[in-house]
Each structure stands twice: as structure tokens, then as C-alpha cells.
Amino acid sequence: MPELPEVETARRIIERELTGRRVVAVDLRLPKLFRDSEIRDPGMLIGQTVVCARRRAKVLAIDFDGELSLLVHFKLAGQLAVIRPDGARSIAGHPVPKPDGPYPHKSTHFDLRFDDGTIAHFSDIRQFGWYRLMPASQVQPAIDAFKFGPEGTGRDAITSTQLFAALQRRSIPIKQAILDQTIVAGVGNIYADEALFQARIHPQQPANSLSRALVSRLRDAIEWALDMGIAQGGAKIIHQRAYPQNDFPAVHGREGEPCIRCGGTVRKITVATRGTYFCPACQRLRKPKTNVTTV
DNA sequence: TGCGTTGTTTCACC
DNA sequence: CGGTGAAACAACGC
Structure with missing residues (x-):
């Protein structure tokens, strides 16, 4: 489930592996992924060179010389796999297709082949993601339209x-609030759960019931969780089950397993229609003061 | 086989 | 106008 850390990992891979490389072939096997694209034919990219890759919230922008940019949103299940001529692979995003398996996979819908033989494979097992090719001048307006709030980490973090x-x-509920991209950009279901666990805040705590001190702790926890995700190159969740590294993720995808902090049991509930994992012992709901009858 | 899954948009309503 | 909650949408695997 690509969120900010997974998209940032993809951005870094593109910057490292593709900057300065020229597109020599484009293969789009599922044209509907470009349904919302101003330019529907990515063949326009042939002959153009990658200049840089940018990211805002969960949106990736790849800039080409020739004043064209490719915007990508991975949604639930997008994945980027870059394979060099020597076979070296760099993978970001959803764990399917298997990173060490054959490419293109049946869910690999879009390839860019570069002058040195490097190939970028874009996969999406759910096909919920989108690709939009547009003149570079349209990128800022397109991103502004999302009305994203400040990023959860990095320069200009909230x-x-x-x-x-x-x-x-x-x-x-506070969890719903931090999933709102207009409040803080880049947090998705996994990192929302992790940030709230780190800050010891119950996911259903009303957003406006948090003290300044708790909000400060939450802000730091959001940054910490996103940075942890980036450091790991993204979290690994398969079939709603986590495969933690260094105790991260600590709660997401760990229903029924022991809390790493107190040994209690991680529970799963639904908050704002989203599967939500938390430790009921570590993250207690701070009930508003019950108006006990006096006199 | 129907349900679960996500980020985002849209809509009715207060 | 803005906040809320629900529904819709994209499609697949188990």
C-alpha cells in the first residue's frame, strides 16, 4: 500500500537509476491507466531524457527534457521495478509482483526502456493507480488541485x-484526521496506525480533544513513522499481514500478536471504514470528563 | 462468491 | 461556506 515512504523510495530509485537516461521504447499494455491523462499516448516520451523526479504527498512526478512530465499515483497496489542491463534490481511500492520474480509480470502494465538497456516496469495488481502525462507547465496546477496540506516529514514538514x-x-477520530491529505500530506493507513501507536494515542480519540502536548507528540510520531518507512524502503504488508523489520510496523497488520511494548494483544477495529490496528493497553481512549452529577 | 482492500471524489445535509 | 458521513469508484484475490 504505497504511502509517502514507498513513493519517496520510488522517487529516489528514479533519480539514481534513470536521471540522464533517454527513453528509446514505451510499452503500454493497459491504456486505461492513462484515462485521465491530458496526453494519452506515452509514446510521446520516446527520445526524451529524464531530468529529475519529484514527489508531493503520494504523487510522483517524473520530469523529462522536452517539457513533459509524467505524474504517477500508486494508490493501493502500484509498484516500480527498475532493472539494469546487468540485472541489478531496484523495487519500490507493493510487494506484488515478487521483486525477485520474472518481469514483466501479468500485472506489469507499462514499461519504459532506456538507451543503456535499463527498463522501468510499472505494475499495479489492482489497477487503481493512474498515470498522467502533461506539459511541465501543468504540473503545479495539477498538484495544487489536490489541496494537500504540509508534508508529514522533510523540509517544510508540518x-x-x-x-x-x-x-x-x-x-x-484522530486517525481519520491524519489520513486527510489536506491536513497533513502523505500519511496512509499503515503509517497512521504506526504514528498513533508511537504517540500512544487511541485512533478514535476526537481530533479536537488532544492537548497541545499530545499534538506535539503526534507530530513527532508521524515524522518518525514516515522516516522509519523511508529508511526501510517501505513497509511490507501482504494479505493484511505485516513482515516487520526492527519491530516496524509495530501494530499494523499484527492483529492477535503481542504488543512490542507491553506484551498485550494487538487488536483490529474499524475507524472511518478503515482497518485499524492498535494496542488497547498502550493507547487508551482519554474520555472527555464525564459530567458527574454534583449536588 | 461476496467481502475486504485504498485514496480520492462526490453528494446530501446540517 | 465548511464539516461530516456515507457512498461511489477503480479491480482483484481469497
Whole structure:
């Protein structure tokens, strides 16, 4: 489930492996992935060289000379696999297709082949993702249209003050609030669960019931979780089961398993229609003061 | 086989 | 206008 860390990993792979390389062939086997694209034919990219790769929230932008940019959103199950002529592989995003298996896989829908023989394979087992090819001048307007809030990590990461202000108007569960890309950009279901566990906040705590101190702790936890994800090159979740490295993810995808902090049992509930994992002992709901009858 | 899965958009409503 | 909650949508595997 590609979120900010998985998309950032893809961006770094593109920057490292593809910058300065010229496209010599394009193979789009599932044209509907470009259904919302201003330019429907990625064949336009042949002869163009990758200049850089950018990321805003979960949107990846690959800039080519010739003033064209390819925007990609991986949604549930997008994956990028870059394979060099010597066979070396760099993979980011969803764990299917298997990184050490054959490419193209049946869910590999789009390939870019470069002048040195490097191939970029774009896969999407669910086909929920999208690709949009547009003039470079259209990228900023296209990104602005999402109305993303500040990023959860990196330069210009959201501040505690900004997050607190945004939460003040909301009575929705805190988990739902941090999944709102207009509040903080880049957090998805996995990292929301991890950040809340790290900050010891119950996912159903009303957003506007958190003190400044707790919001500050949450902000730091969001940054920590995203950075941890980036450091690992993304989290590995297969069939709703986590494969943690260094105790991360700590709760997501670990229903019924012991909490790494208290040894209690990780539970799964539904919050705002999303599968939500947490430790009921470590993340207690801070009930608003019950108005005990006085006199 | 129907359900679960996600990010995003849209819509009705207050 | 803005917040909320629900529904819709994309499609597949178990």
C-alpha cells in the first residue's frame, strides 16, 4: 500500500537509476491507466531524457527534457521495478509482483526502456493507480488541485502549531484526521496506525480533544513513522499481514500478536471504514470528563 | 462468491 | 461556506 515512504523510495530509485537516461521504447499494455491523462499516448516520451523526479504527498512526478512530465499515483497496489542491463534490481511500492520474480509480470502494465538497456516496469495488481502525462507547465496546477496540506516529514514538514490548528475544527477520530491529505500530506493507513501507536494515542480519540502536548507528540510520531518507512524502503504488508523489520510496523497488520511494548494483544477495529490496528493497553481512549452529577 | 482492500471524489445535509 | 458521513469508484484475490 504505497504511502509517502514507498513513493519517496520510488522517487529516489528514479533519480539514481534513470536521471540522464533517454527513453528509446514505451510499452503500454493497459491504456486505461492513462484515462485521465491530458496526453494519452506515452509514446510521446520516446527520445526524451529524464531530468529529475519529484514527489508531493503520494504523487510522483517524473520530469523529462522536452517539457513533459509524467505524474504517477500508486494508490493501493502500484509498484516500480527498475532493472539494469546487468540485472541489478531496484523495487519500490507493493510487494506484488515478487521483486525477485520474472518481469514483466501479468500485472506489469507499462514499461519504459532506456538507451543503456535499463527498463522501468510499472505494475499495479489492482489497477487503481493512474498515470498522467502533461506539459511541465501543468504540473503545479495539477498538484495544487489536490489541496494537500504540509508534508508529514522533510523540509517544510508540518509543525505542531499547524497540526494543532487544523485539528481544532474537527471532532472526527484522530486517525481519520491524519489520513486527510489536506491536513497533513502523505500519511496512509499503515503509517497512521504506526504514528498513533508511537504517540500512544487511541485512533478514535476526537481530533479536537488532544492537548497541545499530545499534538506535539503526534507530530513527532508521524515524522518518525514516515522516516522509519523511508529508511526501510517501505513497509511490507501482504494479505493484511505485516513482515516487520526492527519491530516496524509495530501494530499494523499484527492483529492477535503481542504488543512490542507491553506484551498485550494487538487488536483490529474499524475507524472511518478503515482497518485499524492498535494496542488497547498502550493507547487508551482519554474520555472527555464525564459530567458527574454534583449536588 | 461476496467481502475486504485504498485514496480520492462526490453528494446530501446540517 | 465548511464539516461530516456515507457512498461511489477503480479491480482483484481469497
